[in-house]
Structures are given as structure tokens and as C-alpha cells.
Amino acid sequence: MEPAVRIDHLTKVFKVPSLKGQRVTAVSDLSLQVAPGEIYGLIGPNGSGKSTTMKVLLGLIAPTKGTTAVFGQDSRKVRSRVDVGFLPENPYFYKFLTAEETLHFYGRLGGLRKRAIRERSKELLALVGLEHARDRRLSGYSKGMLQRIGLAQALIQRPRLVVLDEPTAGVDPAGSRKIRDLILKFREDGISVILSSHLLEQVQEVCDRVGIIFQGKLCREGPMEALMAIEDQTEILLERASPELIARVKALVDEDAQASLLRAGHPRTTLERLFLEETSGESPDTRGGSQDA
Amino acid sequence: MHNLAVYRHFSPARVGVLARNTLTQLVRMRAFYFLLIFSVIVLVSALLIQNFTFDPARQLKIMKDMSFFAMSMFGTIFAIVATANLIPKDVEDRTLYTILAKPVPRFEYLLGKYLGAMLVIVLSMAVMMLMLCVVLYLRQQALLTEQQALLDAGAPHAEEIAVVIDELKADGPSTSLITAAAAICLQAMVLGAVTLFVSTFASSGLFTVVVAFMLFFVGYIEPVVVDYWRGSMESLGSFANACIHVVELIFPNFQSFNLVDDVVSGKTLPLSLFFKILGMGLSYVVVYLLAAYFIFADKEL
Incomplete structure (x- = not known):
């Protein structure tokens, strides 16, 4: 073509x-x-x-x-x-x-x-x-x-x-x-x-x-x-995960000799999405948000 | 999904769209306000001139003279100022990018812009001419009635009054007036083409305006200068003559478009003179538009 x-x-x-x-x-x-x-x-x-x-x-x-x-x-x-x-x-x-x-x-x-x-x-x-x-x-x-x-x-x-x-x-x-x-x-x-x-x-x-x-x-x-892919890193995004589950995931990672947990926490929204939510009252589009975990 | 467009190498429709757009632009920029000024000049000359001269035929001559002066001024100034900014403004505003990013050949763009500006001049001239003819006719009729009344009342110097009546009849609206106005129009069209040519390589609108006015001035004094050269440089031979010919060819002789003096003095202009001027004017328009295209075709935008 x-x-x-x-x-x-x-x-x-x-x-x-x-x-x-x-x-x-x-x-x-x-x-x-x-x-x-x-x-x-x-x-x-x-x-x-x-x-x-x-x-x-x-x-x-x-x-x-x-x-x-x-x-x-x-x-x-x-x-x-x-x-x-x-x-x-x-x-x-x-x-x-x-x-x-x-x-x-x-x-x-x-x-x-x-x-x-x-x-x-x-x-x-x-x-x-x-x-x-x-x-x-x-x-x-x-x-x-x-x-x-x-x-x-x-x-x-x-x-x-x-x-x-x-x-x-x-x-x-x-x-x-x-x-x-x-x-x-x-x-x-x-x-x-x-x-x-x-x-x-x-x-x-x-x-x-x-x-x-x-x-x-x-x-x-x-x-x-x-x-965009960072070849040596893997992202897992969890929803409604209890603190106990997070602790178990961390423990599992600790058991591995090579892997290490870099970050765990709540994902952040973007300033654009926050602005739009506040100014237009529209429901936020899930696509495109930062996914720091 | 399929493309809706049909492409032709030359499309009068595209040229027409560009010309109409330029016309709209100039109209919405209130270019026609000049017509109001012209109306004032014509009406004022018709109403007030009788206070300055008692010679009835002279009144009509002065009215024609003032009106043609105003038309000529409008044609000259408008042809230069309006045309000078057509391309630089489109480049500055980047409107040119969006136009040429469509399937529009550059010569169509130039032609459309030029024709749009000239359309304003032609329409304005037509309106001004119509106004002049109407006011001139009304004033002529009023003066004729006045003179006829004097004649009917058995006023002395009947022969002189009859001469004045003949003069008044000759000084009314005529085809010669239209020929003179058409010559002014042609002059403006040549000047517009020269200005468009300058604007294709000029760095700014101001530069274009200044250079175009200089070229107009050179073209206006050209016959005098050429006559002087011919008279004083005979001994220089064929090379000097060839140079003079080149100057004559490059710079349009704007004096040849001036038929106003003949018309105002009541001469009847032969049609052949009009066609001669038409041929010369259109040749210059074509040559300068082609020259503009050759520069604009390779211009890096």
C-alpha cells in the first residue's frame, strides 16, 4: 500500500x-x-x-x-x-x-x-x-x-x-x-x-x-x-487493594533475589484532568492519567 | 471516506473565489468610503462653482476637471496601497500557507488577488463616473434652461448666448468622458500590476508602496526625460538609443493614460485612441503579472 x-x-x-x-x-x-x-x-x-x-x-x-x-x-x-x-x-x-x-x-x-x-x-x-x-x-x-x-x-x-x-x-x-x-x-x-x-x-x-x-x-x-516502554521494569496497577495484600506483594518481591519494589502508592491524576473536573463538571476521562503506583 | 475535491490545472472558479474574497476584504475594510468623499467633491463643485465663475460652460469644465482629478487620485493611491499589502499581509498572517496548502497554483493566487483589487477600482470608477454623469447632466440642463430663458426673454447678445448654449451642449456627459475614465482605470490597473510585482520581492508593505510611487513618478516624467535625452544625446548613437528604448519599454508611460485635459477642453476622443491605450495598458499588465509570477513561483514561504 x-x-x-x-x-x-x-x-x-x-x-x-x-x-x-x-x-x-x-x-x-x-x-x-x-x-x-x-x-x-x-x-x-x-x-x-x-x-x-x-x-x-x-x-x-x-x-x-x-x-x-x-x-x-x-x-x-x-x-x-x-x-x-x-x-x-x-x-x-x-x-x-x-x-x-x-x-x-x-x-x-x-x-x-x-x-x-x-x-x-x-x-x-x-x-x-x-x-x-x-x-x-x-x-x-x-x-x-x-x-x-x-x-x-x-x-x-x-x-x-x-x-x-x-x-x-x-x-x-x-x-x-x-x-x-x-x-x-x-x-x-x-x-x-x-x-x-x-x-x-x-x-x-x-x-x-x-x-x-x-x-x-x-x-x-x-x-x-x-x-515509551522501560524494558527492565514492570507495572502492576491494583484496584481496591487492602494494606494486607500490598504487604504480601511486598513480601513476595523481597523473596526474589533480583527484583525490587521501586514505588507503591496511590496513582495521581493530571493537572489537566483536575482542571477539567473543576471547571466543566465533566466526568474525568480515565485515559491518559499518570499511573504512579 | 472519499475525497470530495476535483483538481484542474487551471480553474477560473478558484481565481474567481480568490478575487471575490479580495473584493470582500477591501469592501469590509471600507475602501468604498472614498466614494463618499468623491460624492462630496462632485456635489460641492456643482453647487459652489457658480460662485467662482459666471461663465456657464466653464462651470461644467471645472466640475469635470475636479471630478477627474479625484478619480485619478483614487485610482493611483488605491492601486498602490491596496495591492502593496495583499501578499505581505497574507504571508505575515500565515493565511497564505492555508491557501497554498490547498490545491491552488501560485499563479492563480496572484491572479485572483490582483483581479479582486482591480474589481474594486473598476466598480468604484463606474460608480464615480455614474455620479459625475448624473450631476453633470443635471447642472447642464439647469444652465441650458437658464440660457434658453435669457434667449426667450430677448436678452441682448443673443449670438453670444447661442454660442454658450452650443458649448454647454458639448460639455455634458459623452462617450469621451467614459473613454477618459476608462484610461484612468487602465492606468490604475497597470500601476496595480507594477505594485504586485514589487510586492513579490519586497521586504515590507511600506517598501512596496514607496517603490511603486517612485515607479509611477518615473513613468509619469518618462516622456519628458526621454525627449530631453533624445535631443541631447544624438551623438552617442545607437547604443544610447537602445538604452532609451529599454527604459521606455520597462517603465510604463503613465502620461499616455491622461486624456482628461482633452476631454475637459471639449475634444472628442477617437475610439482608435482608446484601443491603442487599451492595448498598451493590457500588455503592461500581462508582462508585469508574468514577472510577478516568475518571482513568486520560487519564493520560499
Whole structure:
């Protein structure tokens, strides 16, 4: 099966505007693939080359060396963008347009007919929870709402690949969680995602595979489970365990010559979950909590 | 799940969407407020000019002169200021990323933006022209009635009054007025294309505005300078002439779009002159848009 994204030996060198003709290598010999339906996290510090990689993939800048392809189509070709939806970091859409007009604008650019846009807009505004603000100009939108309309515009032509650059930057925890839930829904719908984020906890929650990029090079890559697993440790999570049972488990561990008990106690919730419980009254989602035991 | 989109290498619909969006942007930025200022200029010139001159035909001439000056100012300023910020603002706000991340070729983006801005100019000019024609017609009719009444009352100098009536009839709304307004429109379109070209490599909107105004100035004084060069550098031979030709080709001669003086003085403009200006104007638009595309096509965003 054709990968959703194929990046082969990508190198991008920028000329620095100076008299000396200096050059900076933003990305160096980077190769990766994203399978259809996979959520791939691209993480790394600022200036490591994440956004440059995404821009090359979207045809916004040309590679110095190497190739990039989206579902087998060279990403320098405009046609490859039919299958791509993109949400840039801190997007500012046309503030003079309403949400509905924004989706109409991007839908038409994506090659959709008016009727299809009307139906799709309705669906997407419901998906991102902006039905109530459909006729409001974007100048009156909060940052979280802008990110959500950004997601909607990215999805308007039903792309098979969505590229998200810091989708939760500057968004409050509730908005951030909504965006996370939307990304998880992409997986259900079979949409491939490339996600760049500094919120590593969120990346950990949603991504199937992760690539760590540093100084333009892909240092480490693999499935989330494999990368996160600490090979020489085993976690046992008990519910309603009596102090006697805990004491017996400890005694059993003590009997073993090699094994040692590192920690025992109550698992902690996350600050995000605590915040959401207090501010929205929603029942906490069990997924994603810290499991210190 | 299947993709809904249909891709074509060139889509007039996409260009139309971009143009309409730019038009909406400029309208919602209240660009049409200038029309209010223009209305005031036309009405004030119609109502107050009679206090400054008793010559009825001169009143109409002054009214036309003031209105065309206002139209020309609007066309020049708007073409530069509105076009200069189209691309830099989209880059700064990153709106350009979301647009070009859709299947939109860069030349369609440029063309759509340009056409949107020009649509505002054309619509504004049309409205201004309509306003001028209506007010001019009403004032002309009022003056004609006045003169006819004098004639009917058996006023002395009947021959002079008859001449004034003939002059007034010639100074009303005419196709020459439309030709002059169309020439102003074309000038604004050429200037818009030049400005768009500068904005593709400029580092800021301000730089674009300054350079575009300088190019406009150069184009405006070009015929005078070229005549001077030709007169004083004959001895330099063919190389100097070739250089002058290049200058003439690169910088549009904005003087050639100025038909206002002829129209105000009551001359009838031949249609061939309009087509000549149209051909020249559209050629410059095409050349400068192509030049803008060649730079923008490889621009790293």
C-alpha cells in the first residue's frame, strides 16, 4: 500500500540574508514514512526542522535535496494537495469572514462544489463545536475557536492526510482536549496525521508513532509503545487493594533475589484532568492519567 | 471516506473565489468610503462653482476637471496601497500557507488577488463616473434652461448666448468622458500590476508602496526625460538609443493614460485612441503579472 507520506533523504538549506552568503541547514538527510491511517508525532525543540519538513511536504518551500511525496504524488506538484489538509501554528484566517464564509472559501479552493460545501460545512461546524458561531466574524473568535475553525478548513475537502503544526498552541486545557479528541477521531475515520507539538503528553496520548528531530536530523523513531516502554521494569496497577495484600506483594518481591519494589502508592491524576473536573463538571476521562503506583 | 475535491490545472472558479474574497476584504475594510468623499467633491463643485465663475460652460469644465482629478487620485493611491499589502499581509498572517496548502497554483493566487483589487477600482470608477454623469447632466440642463430663458426673454447678445448654449451642449456627459475614465482605470490597473510585482520581492508593505510611487513618478516624467535625452544625446548613437528604448519599454508611460485635459477642453476622443491605450495598458499588465509570477513561483514561504 502506498504510504500517506514518504520523505526520502530530505535536506533543506536556507541562504541567510547577509553579505557573506551564509547558509543554514534546517533539515539534513531526513527520511520517514507515515502509513495510511497512522498518527505520526514529529517532536523536537524550537528550530529543529519540524516546520521546515512540513512546509516542504506542503510544497511551500522546495527541498535542496531529497524527495517528498503524499500518497505517491510528488509534493512539489499542486495536485498532491488535493489529499492534504493543513493547520499552521497560530493561524490567522481572514478576520472579515464568518466561519461559514471561511469554510466556503477554503472549500471552493479545495475544488468542492457549492452544494457539497454547504453539507460539509454543516457537518464540520458540528464536529468542531462551532455551530453556534457560524455567522460570527472570525475577528470575534477566541484562540481556541480559531484553532477549531482551522481544523475544519483543513478537513473541508475530506483530505486523507492532515498536517497539524502546534494545533494546541495557546489554547486553554478544555480547548486543547477538544482538539485532542478530534485528532483521535481522525484515526477512527482512517485519516493520516502528522502532528508537531511541544505538548509531549498530548503527543503521547494520540500518536501511534513518533519521530524525534534535533538539529535537522531524525534522532529516534518508532511506535509509541516501544519508545515509551522501560524494558527492565514492570507495572502492576491494583484496584481496591487492602494494606494486607500490598504487604504480601511486598513480601513476595523481597523473596526474589533480583527484583525490587521501586514505588507503591496511590496513582495521581493530571493537572489537566483536575482542571477539567473543576471547571466543566465533566466526568474525568480515565485515559491518559499518570499511573504512579 | 472519499475525497470530495476535483483538481484542474487551471480553474477560473478558484481565481474567481480568490478575487471575490479580495473584493470582500477591501469592501469590509471600507475602501468604498472614498466614494463618499468623491460624492462630496462632485456635489460641492456643482453647487459652489457658480460662485467662482459666471461663465456657464466653464462651470461644467471645472466640475469635470475636479471630478477627474479625484478619480485619478483614487485610482493611483488605491492601486498602490491596496495591492502593496495583499501578499505581505497574507504571508505575515500565515493565511497564505492555508491557501497554498490547498490545491491552488501560485499563479492563480496572484491572479485572483490582483483581479479582486482591480474589481474594486473598476466598480468604484463606474460608480464615480455614474455620479459625475448624473450631476453633470443635471447642472447642464439647469444652465441650458437658464440660457434658453435669457434667449426667450430677448436678452441682448443673443449670438453670444447661442454660442454658450452650443458649448454647454458639448460639455455634458459623452462617450469621451467614459473613454477618459476608462484610461484612468487602465492606468490604475497597470500601476496595480507594477505594485504586485514589487510586492513579490519586497521586504515590507511600506517598501512596496514607496517603490511603486517612485515607479509611477518615473513613468509619469518618462516622456519628458526621454525627449530631453533624445535631443541631447544624438551623438552617442545607437547604443544610447537602445538604452532609451529599454527604459521606455520597462517603465510604463503613465502620461499616455491622461486624456482628461482633452476631454475637459471639449475634444472628442477617437475610439482608435482608446484601443491603442487599451492595448498598451493590457500588455503592461500581462508582462508585469508574468514577472510577478516568475518571482513568486520560487519564493520560499
